[in-house]
Amino acid sequence: MKKEDTVKLVSAEGFEFVVDKKAAMVSHTIRNMLTSPGSFAETQHGEVTFPEISTPILEKICQYFYWSLQFASGKETEFHIEPEITLELMMAANYLHT
Amino acid sequence: MKSLRVLQAIYIRVKRHKITYFIQCDPTESTLDIKQKLQELVDQPTNNQRLTLVSTNEILDDSKTLAEQKVENDAIVALTLKKDDNEFEEVYIARVEDFTSFS
Numbered sequence A: 001m002k003k004e005d006t007v008k009l010v011s012a013e014g015f016e017f018v019v020d021k022k023a024a025m026v027s028h029t030i031r032n033m034l035t036s037p038g039s040f041a042e043t044q045h046g047e048v049t050f051p052e053i054s055t056p057i058l059e060k061i062c063q064y065f066y067w068s069l070q071f072a073s074g075k076e077t078e079f080h081i082e083p084e085i086t087l088e089l090m091m092a093a094n095y096l097h098t
Numbered sequence B: 001m002k003s004l005r006v007l008q009a010i011y012i013r014v015k016r017h018k019i020t021y022f023i024q025c026d027p028t029e030s031t032l033d034i035k036q037k038l039q040e041l042v043d044q045p046t047n048n049q050r051l052t053l054v055s056t057n058e059i060l061d062d063s064k065t066l067a068e069q070k071v072e073n074d075a076i077v078a079l080t081l082k083k084d085d086n087e088f089e090e091v092y093i094a095r096v097e098d099f100t101s102f103s
Helices: A028-035 A055-072 A083-096 B031-042
Strands: A006-010 A016-020 A047-049 B010-016 B019-025 B049-053 B076-081
Touching: A006 A028, A016 A055, A028 A083, A055 A083, A055 B019, B010 B031, B019 B031, B031 B049, B031 B076
Parallel strands: A006 A047, A016 B019, B010 B076
Antiparallel strands: A006 A016, B010 B019, B049 B076
């Protein structure tokens, strides 16, 4: 895999998640960052920090990106969400337009 | 029949310290194929990488496929690298509890 095809998402606690750009673009917010003509400084380095999103939530979101791609290609599985993270996950998803 | 997609069937989560690599792959790919995908991302040649399936603590064999070694979709695999003394480091995946935020 090439570095330029990936993007690094950093959580509030400084944990890093390296995902395919294609997967990250499931999020409209990230898609806009990666494709806007002016280019955000963060995306030029291929790194986006989310100081408001905790590590377990950001990991769940990354899993969702890949689940979403699998679902779109016809693999119909369920996406499991633990009840205790539901609210925080919804807030993050809302922010990311995911 | 559905048309062929470029997208590969599964993904695994390769973890070392505070970093997680989401790697798309296919159950028929070998461990070595995965190491080749990781090569550029971790900046280490394949023979300096060791992958361990976290759920069973089993070290993955380069020549075997993911399916043969029961590496499934969303599996967590620990990455360890060779140290200067030619030994592999210990498996270490940071936990979020060790880094509580101040907010």
